[in-house]
Amino acid sequence: MAVNKIEYALKKVLKEAIIDLGFVEDYDVEKIVIEIPKDKSHGDYSSNIAMQLTKILRRNPREIASQIVEKVNKDEGNIDHIEIAGPGFINLFLRKDAMTSIINEVLKEKDNFGKSDYGKGIKYNIEFVSANPTGDLHLGHARGAAVGDSICRIMQAAGYDVTKEYYINDAGNQITNLALSLYARYLQLFDIDKELPEDGYYGQDIIDIAKNIKDEYGDKYVNVDQKDAIAYFRKIGTEHELQKIKDILKEFGVVHDVWFSETSLYENNKIAPTIQTLTDEGYTYESEGALWFKSTEFGDDKDRVLIKTDGSYTYLTPDIAYHLDKLDRGYEYLVDLLGADHHGYINRMKAAIQALGYNADQLNIDIIQMVRMMEDGEVVKMSKRTGNAVTIKDLIEEIGVDATRYFFVSKAASSPFDFDLGLAKSKSNDNPVYYAQYAHARMCSIERQAQKVGIEAADSFDLLVHPKEIELTKHINEFRNEIIEAAKQRAPHKIANYIQKLAQLFHSFYNDCYVIDENNKVLSAQRLALVEASQITLKNALNLIGVSAPEKM
Secondary structure: OOOOHHHHHHHHHHHHHHHHOOOOOOOOHHHOOEEOOOOHHHOOEEEOHHHHHHHHHOOOHHHHHHHHHHHOOOOOOOEEEEEEEOOOEEEEEEOHHHHHHHHHHHHHHHHHOOOOOOOOOOEEEEEOOOOOOOOOOEHHHHHHHHHHHHHHHHHHHOOOEEEEEEEEOOOOHHHHHHHHHHHHHHHHOOOOOOOOOOOOOOOHHHHHHHHHHHHHHOOHHHHOOHHHHHHHHHHHHHHHHHHHHHHHHHHOOOOOOEEEEHHHHHHOOOHHHHHHHHHHOOOEEEEOOEEEEOHHHHOOOOOEEEEOOOOOEOOHHHHHHHHHHHHHOOOOEEEEEEEHHHOOHHHHHHHHHHHOOOOHHHEEEEEEOOEEEEEOOEEOOEOOOOOOEOEHHHHHHHHHHHHHHHHHHOOOOOOOEEEEHHHHHOOOOOOHHHHHHHHHHHHHHHHHHHHHOOOOOOOOOOOOOOHHHHHHHHHHHOHHHHHHHHHHHOOOHHHHHHHHHHHHHHHHHHHHOOOOOOOOHHHHHHHHHHHHHHHHHHHHHHHHOOOOOOOOO
């Protein structure tokens, strides 16, 4: 599917003009910048191509601009007239029918409008959430889930081949403590005095799992060998906690394609061969009884231990094997979305994949900053339901999936975020998700009204000349571009910004342009088509961030 046809036509005629003028032999059309000016009097679009060429031609940019303007094929570019402004900006005013041609495109493509093949099927593995399966998912995990899933949706719409992955940390001390906690709770049900480990898990869910095991198996695990009992509790505890995570993520609109177990790296003997490869390539050495990785050779601030003096692995070692496994599965690029405390992780992991023969840019680690839950200007730390930290479940129950997801992606993930609970719950235009969904419901209401009076959407739009109609149409036309930019930068907040502006432009159009007028059915039919195009675009945009588009509110 083509990207923005209107902008592409402008870039093409500008490129042809500078080649015809003998300024260049050839020019990459993608390097020609076309922007929508903030001030509408500066045209529908503007280009700084004359300034770009100054470096090559060593001439005054206004002089270059005037020659380009003379040469440009206005018909092919759908241009009504051109003006030169300031130091040499070329301001392009389009024919009205050029702008409205997008409406038929939207009505034809429907759910597919906005999609493109920009990503050309490049294979990405995006790993996000990956919380230890030892309890509930909290605020930070909720932000990671909303951002990660939205990035995947946006990149898929831009034509990338994306796999959503969850790395299950089921081999570390936390899982051992989970098993020991569960074992202790189980024995306590038989009045056996067994203390929980110091770093154990004291939550109600551990007691509940222990009760379920007692109900199903009675005292079976009281009498078996402790080692066998703990192995069983490790397995059952992990399965239960993992299922809980899968269920709450599904409720939150997030479904991973791959659930990768850390334990499988040990079972499939992936770790020792990875260390051997690093050693064979000359990137390890022994010192003080430990095996070290020469990560400083790839820009890390210090070398890292792979095998400790007691023969056990550091947490980095299975992680290296895991990333190698992902690359070996054929992904061209890996993305890890990690919490704010993982900054130091970036250089050492990039060092590892380079030492294993891959390029540093094949691994991207995006840091997701902390979230504070605020209500009435105060920080909310505790869940009203459980007395513990606020969980995804609390958020869903308190404000719903839509508002939670929208708020989490509305700001760049790299910035700390204060989540305003009161605003998220409010039914007012100050609440951005309410404002956007209300715009969609209003569009659907107009469509229902039109049906009642027998007005159908037109397929030609010569009467759509009002500035508010043109502005709204222009924004719809930008949708594919916005998706591509948001995909390239892995920045779902760009889609949230697009949604806000679309809702604002629609409300503004609706206030100035009477849509259903039985005394002027021709204009009504054309405006109805614009409403339908707006509704399709808004619904598709909301879907990219996992937010519903209600037809009634």
